[in-house]
Amino acid sequence: MNQHVTTPLVELEDISIAFGGIRAVDGASIDLYPGEVVGLLGHNGAGKSTLIKILSGAYKRDSGDIRIDGQSATINNPRDAKGYGIETIYQTLAVADNVDAAANLFLGRELTTAIGTLDDVAMEHKAREVMGRLNPNFRRFKEPVKALSGGQRQSVAIARAILFNARILIMDEPTAALGPQETTQVGDLIKQLKSEGIGIFLISHDIHDVFDLADRVCVMKNGQVVGTAKTSDVTKDEVLGMIILGKCPPGATPGPGAMKE
Ligand SMILES: Nc1ncnc2c1ncn2[C@@H]1O[C@H](COP(=O)(O)OP(=O)(O)OP(=O)(O)O)[C@@H](O)[C@H]1O
Numbered sequence: 219m220n221q222h223v224t225t226p227l228v229e230l231e232d233i234s235i236a237f238g239g240i241r242a243v244d245g246a247s248i249d250l251y252p253g254e255v256v257g258l259l260g261h262n263g264a265g266k267s268t269l270i271k272i273l274s275g276a277y278k279r280d281s282g283d284i285r286i287d288g289q290s291a292t293i294n295n296p297r298d299a300k301g302y303g304i305e306t307i308y309q310t311l312a313v314a315d316n317v318d319a320a321a322n323l324f325l326g327r328e329l330t331t332a333i334g335t336l337d338d339v340a341m342e343h344k345a346r347e348v349m350g351r352l353n354p355n356f357r358r359f360k361e362p363v364k365a366l367s368g369g370q371r372q373s374v375a376i377a378r379a380i381l382f383n384a385r386i387l388i389m390d391e392p393t394a395a396l397g398p399q400e401t402t403q404v405g406d407l408i409k410q411l412k413s414e415g416i417g418i419f420l421i422s423h424d425i426h427d428v429f430d431l432a433d434r435v436c437v438m439k440n441g442q443v444v445g446t447a448k449t450s451d452v453t454k455d456e457v458l459g460m461i462i463l464g465k466c467p468p469g470a471t472p473g474p475g476a477m478k479e
């Protein structure tokens with residue numbers, strides 16, 4: 219039963235990849251709708267990062283299909299993924315410490331003037347616009363990013379990701395390096411992006427964060443999906459049971475990794 223009326227932004231179907239003998243991802247299927255946050259949970263080594271690296275083009279899958287907006291998508295490298303509006307934010311914030319927010323936003327994709335020089339005015343203007351949308355209180359446009367707090371740095375990384383019209387955002391442990399206040403700030407950013415219709419895969423070890431932010435949760439174990447559920451249909455204890463035992467509760471749709479009764 220599908221309660222959604224729109225076409226999914228992303229459909230990953232029966233995705234597998236092995237490294238040597240290890241089936242890092244084994245027949246995993248999951249989808250993502252516009253304006254939806256799907257939390258990916260599971261123990262270390264469950265295959266979460268590997269699965270989303272297939273979507274972001276960092277790894278090439280051995281088998282399985284990827285559809286974007288219902289259409290079969292060819293994603294063999296990060297450039298392909300970006301072409302579909304897929305952007306990734308990793309735990310290790312990929313920001314350049316010694317330059318300011320505007321420079322970070324346009325790193326490697328600088329705007330130039332008609333005569334080919336860097337268009338600093340246009341870049342700062344655009345940086346203020348995007349950062350203003352995400353984090354209206356941000357004022358430190360002229361300072362090197364290393365002077366910013368973890369939460370502010372994360373908002374620069376997110377602004378960089380959405381600047382070029384990302385529609386699908388992958389966040390792999392975005393708050394792992396942050397304190398509680400900064401984690402709240404990133405949560406607010408996620409809510410903002412959601413309200414703009416961006417779909418987000420959120421990988422986190424913090425089940426409380428996931429319950430606060432995700433519309434649905436998907437639990438992986440040993441490369442397989444244990445189950446997927448609307449967050450409102452399962453309890454935290456049930457989700458812990460999925461993570462630890464692979465036990466799929468009644469409120470979840472079981473995947474191939476669900477423990478057989
Ligand atoms: N490049 C690689 N080469 C070999 N094995 C890999 C590679 N990347 C991942 N693996 C293996 O694939 C499995 C899944 O790893 P993955 O990083 O996807 O787990 P994860 O769920 O993201 O875990 P964590 O919560 O620790 O980040 C693990 O057994 C890991 O050792």
Ligand SMILES: [Mg+2]
Pocket residue numbers: 266267268
């Ligand atoms: Mg990981």
